[in-house]
Amino acid sequence: MCGRFVLFTTAEALIDAAGQLFGGDLPVHAPQGTPGPRYNLAPTQVVPVVRSDGAEALLEPARWGLFPHWKKDDSGPPLFNARAETVATKPSFRDAYRHGRCLIPMNGYYEWHEKKPNFVSLGGDDTELMWAAGLWSTGLDQLSTAMITTDSAEPIAWLHDRMPRFLTRDEIGPWLAGDTTESLLQPTPPELRDRFVTREVAGEVGNVRNDHAGLIAPGGQTELL
Numbered sequence: 001m002c003g004r005f006v007l008f009t010t011a012e013a014l015i016d017a018a019g020q021l022f023g024g025d026l027p028v029h030a031p032q033g034t035p036g037p038r039y040n041l042a043p044t045q046v047v048p049v050v051r052s053d054g055a056e057a058l059l060e061p062a063r064w065g066l067f068p069h070w071k072k073d074d075s076g077p078p079l080f081n082a083r084a085e086t087v088a089t090k091p092s093f094r095d096a097y098r099h100g101r102c103l104i105p106m107n108g109y110y111e112w113h114e115k116k117p118n119f120v121s122l123g124g125d126d127t128e129l130m131w132a133a134g135l136w137s138t139g140l141d142q143l144s145t146a147m148i149t150t151d152s153a154e155p156i157a158w159l160h161d162r163m164p165r166f167l168t169r170d171e172i173g174p175w176l177a178g179d180t181t182e183s184l185l186q187p188t189p190p191e192l193r194d195r196f197v198t199r200e201v202a203g204e205v206g207n208v209r210n211d212h213a214g215l216i217a218p219g220g221q222t223e224l225l
Helices: 011-021 094-099 169-176
Strands: 005-007 038-041 046-052 057-064 081-083 101-106 108-113 116-122 130-137 144-151 162-164 196-200
Touching (some): 005 046, 005 101, 101 144
Antiparallel strands (some): 005 108, 046 057
């Protein structure tokens, strides 16, 4: 599963990176502004998502916890992860799977192993963006999102039995277009997985009120970077 993640890429770099996903062919707009740096994003908080209608791409804030169109109130546990195995048929997610695809950008995410938090990123320098497959909906008159998860796989199978479904550059277009190819619901391809790097980080990440760069310092350090 994924219940916490980090996004500190600057606004200009985030818009530029989103544009590169589409080969520079689509303009990327952020009509509600771009997020500031966050080091401990948690379910029900606002996270950025990228959506596209084929003519333009939008970078927008969304509640992390999907509200299906039929939801009448915000009661119940937040639907922040959607299992790839059931996303096409489960009532909470099937409409968004068919008609509401998005991307969730992050610099890395947290996962707990033996009660110790670890930070997972690409290549180990934390600056490269990871693009998770996401769903969106506008139930309860607000944009909301959920992250696709799959079975875990090496090299981080030891960490947890679930992991986010990160997309390669070649998979992003088909995902956003609503492609139902089975491979998009399989674990992240090896070309990305093999670059995953994990490190143990500060235990204080367990408290959502803590949100500073020191949370991702290696070895459980808590000093500010």
